[in-house]
Amino acid sequence: MLNSIIKLALKQRLIFLTAAIILLIVGAWQALHLPVDVFPDLNRPIVTVMTEAPGFAPEETEIEISLPIEYALNGLPDLLRLRSSSGPGISIVHAEFDWGTDIYKNRQMVAERLQLAKEKLPPGISPIMTPSSSIMGEIMFIALTSPSGEMSPMELRTLAEWTVRPRLLSISGVSQIVTIGGDLKQFQILVSAEKMQSKGLTVEDLKHSLSEIGLNTSGGFINIGEREYLIRAMGRVESLEHMAESYVGTHLGNPISVKEIAEVRIGSHFKRGNGSINGNPAVVMTIQKQPSAETLSLTRTIEKELKLLSESLPNGVELKTDLFKQSYFIENAIGNVSEALRDGTIMVAIVLMLFLMNWRTTFITLTAIPMSLVLTAIIFHFFGIGVNTMTLGGLAVAIGELVDDAIVDVENVHRRLSENRLLEYPSPVLKVIYEASKEIRNSIVFSTLIIVLVFLPLFALSGLEGRLFSPMGVAYIISILSSLLVSLTVTPVLCYYLIGKKSGEAKVNKEGFFVRFLKKYAQRLIEITLVHPRVILIGVGVISFIAIYAVTFMGRDFLPTFNEGSATIGLQAAPGISLFTSNQKGMEVEKALLEIPEVKSTTRRVGRAEMDEHAEGVSWNEIDVDLHKSEKSKEKVFSQIRTKIKEVWPEVYVNLGQPISHRLDHMLSGVRSQIALKIFGPDIVELRRLGGEIYQKIKDIEGLTDLQVEPLVQIPQLKIFIDKEEVKKARMSAGTMAKDLEALLNGYSVGQLIEGQQIHNILLRLDEKSRSQPETIENISLKLLPTGDHVKVKELGNVYKGTGPNMINREGLQRRLVVSANSVGVDLNELVSTIKKAIQETNLPTGYHIEIGGQFEGQERSTRQMIWLGLLSLLLIFLVLFFHFNSAVLASQIMLNIPLALIGSVGAIYLTSRSFSLASLIAFVTLCGIASRNGIMMISHYLHLMMEENETFGKKMIIRGTLERLVPVLMTALTAILALTPLLFAKGEPGKEILHPVAVVIVGGLLTSTLLDLLVTPAIFWLFGEKAAQKAIQKYQRSKTEEF
């Protein structure tokens, strides 16, 4: 069939050529319109259920809300992990589903189960699913400020909530905008406990009268005459004055209005978070995208809308848009990898020109690159694959190999045409080209097949690593297969037009100086090799063994560190700190950070914004730092950041990372760190104690940084203990008393006030004077007795300053505490085994256990998988070779290239990072395929010489075969190596972080496998190849006889 394709292409050459040109144009257009992102879709389907429960303590939130929701969701199909955080007044449950499941189906299942859970939740509590977003969903920050102070924090927040947010939410692709900072406007009725008592009013009176403070109702329709009228009762309050004048009860027969017992005012919604930019107060808005939205185009659309918006903003307001943007990293990373692709192509062109010394053959060979790339773009478009650093990386790795098939074909056609021209009766050019292409067709197809097969097991990689590397493999395979198709169709056609139609002068195939030079020295070397083949084999065997042994001493990392051009700083102060202090200290840190020249801007969020799906306390500051491009290394800048923070806020715990890396860690283990020691058990206090014990045991381990016991600690609480006996005596129930106290102290919404298009809540609660001290709370009247005496809180219980947990986290239906850490300057794997040793003697009570997670978790799993998949790849290579050569001996000889490649790979890693990452392992599996190619071409040619050109087995044949294959072998290897050099010398550049170790392994491996192959393959074929070769020839001759 493949011969028919070559024949058809040569017969219909004009049609094929035209089709190729059309494909080039269409493919180029498609390539420019493919969706662009920094990474492939790494989203694990996660459904987040958020429940606001004002006034609930963490223990109550956990038991009454999180637990029923967890039980309801448990057992859902494809559910991998359930996590929850229960904080003061907030429960957040994350349901993590298996990769590849449909998020919308998952959401539907969660919604169904939530209906069941609702029955078990306290009255008035209703859980909601947060909008679906992606791991890299936070695409940009914007902020509203008023540098002149013309606009108050409340006016800024109102502008953000009611003008900016709705405009941006209407953009297709924006999923959520979380606003933090400023003052959220609220209408408030702040009751004085003292005045309430003097007027003889009780909590019950307030609740009853003010719950109907203002309502509009409908009386249905009536017909008057021939017209229909809608009846409306207009009781809604429309101003502060209306609220102040509202009736609240009766005292000594006189009606009492709200203003007599309360202050009515516009105030700020109770704050649990705040924001700032560059150390100045601001309303910070985080824009999140939908999972399917394309970041770059969405960012551009948002920017356009923001430009329009800023023109219509009131005087004195500044809309800051030059803060963190994910698109900066994407553009930078994609630009860098595209540059690598371009530079790789230039390198390939130089190598081709150097070897071929003929612009026509160089042109034909080079055509394979754009043709293969546009074919890949068309297939990408067809399958909905986008452009990202990994798919571009796959192409960058493949770029040197895209010309391989064409090189082999062109070289052979060129040689055969030259030989043909020397003949007395030359054959027709088309026939020569066809025969020459057919001659090398088998080795091209089989070597490409091996490269493809080697990659196939990589698609079995699970988890994040699978999502990350599969697109690289897809891009690589598609482009390599495209190049094979090009070499079977377009290359022979171009050969006909560009080198076949040349005047028929009998010109000797004159080689360039460089090739002649190489061949001269290669011949001398091979001659020596064939004299001492055993010495060569033993020497190479020893070096291979040393390389394998050296691997065991190398460090291991999961993924290389990214260079995102920005930093995410988590600052955890001691829980119990007030929002005011935490906010002030946070702003001081920001100002200190801005003194570092590399820091471009800072955006800070402290605590939790309304609608935020994180249950962070006010002790948590998160600063996103945008960095200038700088000569200084990322590590140096980060170290400066740490120093600055410690100068300003020495006692704060710092977790320093980068936005995307942090989120990847979070997705892997639910924790934002490389190492997560998760302690599970029923009692939060015991978990905290065990956390402390483990901290003590590992705190001095070298290479451990950012060590932190999850701050699930005791925070100050003002508690009211209700004495059941006393409450009974007062003819009350403990529940009623608790509810009354909640209404007075925490407050509740008694209605809404509408201002134009804006809806604001009306809050009723005690004023600050009445609720600020334990003593004033003790004197709150809960009931008026018929005697006229008031029943006060202090008579029914104790008000005291105690402590309680700030938050309770759960995972897999169990309470969980995490001791987290990052590694610095040491191998992650080694560090984890040291930790394991240190904690193995921890005495765990019954019902408690420890799990180690984080990046380490993914690394262990992926290394295990890669070892098995690598073995499977080797087996596949062997089977393909065996099928091709019909000889296990010849297949094994070719596979000897693999240990030869290992020598170079290990050497290259030793010279660079000295650490094996998942990317290195994947690169090595890829290398197995590429390296085998050299052996295939060499041994195939030996057999060809014996079968078709009457050569006999011997040193002469081996030397001739090796020298004839020297040029294509060196060219294919050199193009592959030089195409990767832009990645090789770009360690740590954005976008190339994962591709750099791939380049290191492939370049190192190809160097040794190519050079040693020229020594080892002839030697081993000379020693062990004769019998296998004779057998292969006999088989070939038998099959030829059968053809006739």
Add this chain to the structure above:
Amino acid sequence: MKTFFSIILLALSFSLFAHEGGHGDVEDGGKFGGVLSPIVAKSEAGKGNKAKFLYKAELVRSAAGVLSFYIFDNEMKLMDLKDFSPEIAAKLEVKKKGKFSYVGDFKLQKNGNHYKGQLPKIEYKPFNIDFFLSHGKQDLFVGFSNLD
């Protein structure tokens, strides 16, 4: 009889130190997630915040009422207990109708790097615990208040 009188005497002696000092507000969380309080010389227990803080104690109470008692130096480094008394005497008081009253005592025993013991069942909240221990020849006191 001798033992009985000794217990009565010891119990009475506790009231000398009750809530006159050494308690103060509950401090920030400790290294093991519990609450911290300063350890002072027993003789200075009545001086309140003016007493010299010798060490720090962290009290951790599990849901089952198991108490773990850790001792730190002033730099919050966990201390070796070899020079401390093998057990700690503890006195318990609860708040009822605004006043604290004595309800009983219990003991904590040395357990590796900390002391351990069982808290008696308590109906009312909050409650205070006073601990009495010694370091070498020095008698020490530490009080935890408003526990629940």
